[in-house]
Amino acid sequence: xxxxxxxxxxxSSARGSVRARGCGxxxxxxxxxxxxxxxxxxGMQATEESFRAAVCEAAEEARLAWPAEPDRQRTRIHAIWDxxxxxxxxxxYDKAWCGAFALSCLRDAQVTRAFWVPGIGFCERYCTHTNxxxxxxxxxxxxxxxxxxxxxxxxxxxxxxxxxxQPGIMRHxxxxxxxxxxxxxxxxxxxxxxxxxx
Numbered sequence: 034x035x036x037x038x039x040x041x042x043x044x045s046s047a048r049g050s051v052r053a054r055g056c057g058x059x060x061x062x063x064x065x066x067x068x069x070x071x072x073x074x075x076g077m078q079a080t081e082e083s084f085r086a087a088v089c090e091a092a093e094e095a096r097l098a099w100p101a102e103p104d105r106q107r108t109r110i111h112a113i114w115d116x117x118x119x120x121x122x123x124x125x126y127d128k129a130w131c132g133a134f135a136l137s138c139l140r141d142a143q144v145t146r147a148f149w150v151p152g153i154g155f156c157e158r159y160c161t162h163t164n165x166x167x168x169x170x171x172x173x174x175x176x177x178x179x180x181x182x183x184x185x186x187x188x189x190x191x192x193x194x195x196x197x198x199q200p201g202i203m204r205h206x207x208x209x210x211x212x213x214x215x216x217x218x219x220x221x222x223x224x225x226x227x228x229x230x231x
Contacts, residue, residue, distance in 0.1 A: 079229060084222045085169030087142035092183040092195040095138065096203040106201050113137050113197070119148040132156075132181040134197030135171050144169075145221040156181070160216035166192060172213040182206070184215070 100106055110130050114122040117136045125133070132154050139145050147159050156171055163170065166184050172194050174180040182194035185205075193207050 079226065081219065081222050081226070084142060084144050084225065085167060085218070088138050088144060088169035088183060088218070089185045089195075091138040091141040092134075092185065095134070095141075095197075096195050096205065099203045103201070110201075114149075116140060117149040118151075125149075125151065129178070129180075129198050131196060131198040134203070135181040135183050138183050139218060139221065142169075144218060144225055147221070154181075156216040159221055160218055161220055163215050163217040166215035166217070169218055171216040171218065172208075173216060174213050182213075 100109060107126075111122075111126050113130055113133050114125045114128075117133045117140065118125060133149055136145075136147070136149055136155050139147075145159060147155050149155055150158065156173060160171060166172065166187055168185050168187065170184045172182045172184050172192065174182075180196070180198075182196040184192055184194055186193035187210075189210075191207050191209055192213070193205065195203060196206055197203050
């Protein structure tokens with residue numbers, strides 16, 4: 034059975050920290066929606082929102098734990114590539130790793146088991162385009178660097194992200210809505226929930 038890290042709750046980001054909007058510690062454990070029948074993990078209802086919260090949490094945890102020392106940063110980058118490549122990843126160690134970081138957050142949240150496909154990535158294969166991004170979705174910037182980032186907060190005019198490879202580090206950023214193309218992770222979540230129901 035597919036085991037999810039997904040948690041009941043919601044998350045958004047404000048200037049570098051993922052905050053549970055309306056989800057204090059007590060509320061966090063009691064926000065399970067009455068969706069029946071629904072997959073249960075760890076005594077809580079797994080929902081699309083809980084998966085999305087888990088993605089944002091994974092990105093923020095990685096950002097906060099990012100080492101300052103260049104040697105340790107290289108080790109972490111190698112570990113990110115190792116986690117998203119199906120097979121030896123050493124050939125990717127010197128590549129831009131922003132997309133690998135985004136996929137590693139989805140995998141850490143157990144939204145997907147998908148691997149990075151060299152030369153293709155993962156968004157076009159496993160996600161869908163959306164004009165209404167939500168926390169957990171992927172922002173893609175075609176120019177000048179074909180950059181990926183994890184969306185953590187959205188309002189009417191702007192969105193926040195956590196970005197890998199900035200360069201060599203992770204950063205929290207805010208950008209105008211028109212600056213990116215967005216990929217929805219809803220298809221991945223739908224597959225994960227279906228697997229959990231089996």
